[in-house]
Amino acid sequence: MPKDIEGAARPDAAPVPAGGGGRTGYLWSPWRIDYIKGPHDDAACIFCDKLAAPRSEDPSNLILARGELAFAMLNAYPYNPGHIMVAPTRHTGDLESLAREELADADRLMQESLRVLREAEAPHGFNIGMNLSRSAGAGIPDHLHWHVVPRWNGDTNFISIVGETRVLPELLAETYARLQPLF
Ligand SMILES: [Zn+2]
Numbered sequence: 001m002p003k004d005i006e007g008a009a010r011p012d013a014a015p016v017p018a019g020g021g022g023r024t025g026y027l028w029s030p031w032r033i034d035y036i037k038g039p040h041d042d043a044a045c046i047f048c049d050k051l052a053a054p055r056s057e058d059p060s061n062l063i064l065a066r067g068e069l070a071f072a073m074l075n076a077y078p079y080n081p082g083h084i085m086v087a088p089t090r091h092t093g094d095l096e097s098l099a100r101e102e103l104a105d106a107d108r109l110m111q112e113s114l115r116v117l118r119e120a121e122a123p124h125g126f127n128i129g130m131n132l133s134r135s136a137g138a139g140i141p142d143h144l145h146w147h148v149v150p151r152w153n154g155d156t157n158f159i160s161i162v163g164e165t166r167v168l169p170e171l172l173a174e175t176y177a178r179l180q181p182l183f
Helices: 030-037 046-052 055-061 100-121 155-161 169-182
Strands: 063-066 070-074 084-088 125-130 146-151
Touching: 046 063, 046 070, 055 063, 055 169, 063 100, 063 169, 070 100, 070 169, 084 100, 100 125, 100 146, 100 169
Parallel strands: none
Antiparallel strands: 063 070, 070 084, 084 146, 125 146
């Protein structure tokens, strides 16, 4: 069955036909199947691992910006080019436990992400959202993160047409190089 954001089953996930099929278009990103099918080690946290690495490795780890209490990184398995994730630095899956300061820093980075994406990629719109728990589609439920996904008119159609195309690491590096200096 096709999967929704971060791997949750989605019953109506057929690629949207050209013209949008008269309903709201879901992004359909088949290259994400590598991520969905890949090994999931519940003991490791990719966010904490990348944050613990030296800052010199931020480009290869796709970390765009480190705030005081939150950070932003590119999603290596994006729904659209420029798909950013913003997360608190602290390892927690409990949104209600976040302090006001942590929320404020995450909000600031989400605003920054919008500004940077507007400047670099000129999207027509955005989806911003969070999946809480695996049953809601979170691939990494133990470390909260918001998704910031730039959208373009007709991108669902585009995505379904180029659906066999993988997002190559070189493209991720190019996106990183465009966005990072703007933070
Ligand atoms: Zn973590």
